[in-house]
Amino acid sequence: MTRPEVNNIEHIVKNVDLIVSKSDAEGNITYVNPIFIKISGYTQGNLLEKPHAILRHPDMPKVIFKYLWKNIKEGKDVIAYVKNLCADGGYYWVLATVKMAKNPDGSFRNYMSTRKCITENAKATISELYKTLLELEKQDGEEASENAFYAFLEDSNINDIEAFNAYMKNLNK
Numbered sequence: 001m002t003r004p005e006v007n008n009i010e011h012i013v014k015n016v017d018l019i020v021s022k023s024d025a026e027g028n029i030t031y032v033n034p035i036f037i038k039i040s041g042y043t044q045g046n047l048l049e050k051p052h053a054i055l056r057h058p059d060m061p062k063v064i065f066k067y068l069w070k071n072i073k074e075g076k077d078v079i080a081y082v083k084n085l086c087a088d089g090g091y092y093w094v095l096a097t098v099k100m101a102k103n104p105d106g107s108f109r110n111y112m113s114t115r116k117c118i119t120e121n122a123k124a125t126i127s128e129l130y131k132t133l134l135e136l137e138k139q140d141g142e143e144a145s146e147n148a149f150y151a152f153l154e155d156s157n158i159n160d161i162e163a164f165n166a167y168m169k170n171l172n173k
Contacts, residue, residue, distance in 0.1 A: 009090035019115040041087035061133035
């Protein structure tokens, strides 16, 4: 599937919208709900068995996904802001909660992500952070972006995933 040409059209996620997807251990999409299809503009066929990365907007710094995957692979829930790319080249912002689901015997079942709308305050704050991280990534490489991200966490007294999740949730008030 060819990635769309990026434009500046924002698709608004409403308070009543709850976007849900599931993916396998490699991050390939195995389920999407109708709201996901409606907001993203992709068909179910365009999404299933494709990596979640097809939705990655170029404004998203890689370090955010690296941090997310590191934690969910360890079985820790992650709450993070994500700017996703729509089929028409537009975008939408969400607050994503990503979890590892397990079978009754404790083995891996899938990753599940639920996404909801974000406030303008959260969008403005997180956009600035992501812009800074992305500029570093482009100019000085991924390691520079990652160092800046971890410096931000340290400066913000975000010492673990629970503190990170609380920070992300509190931004959305």
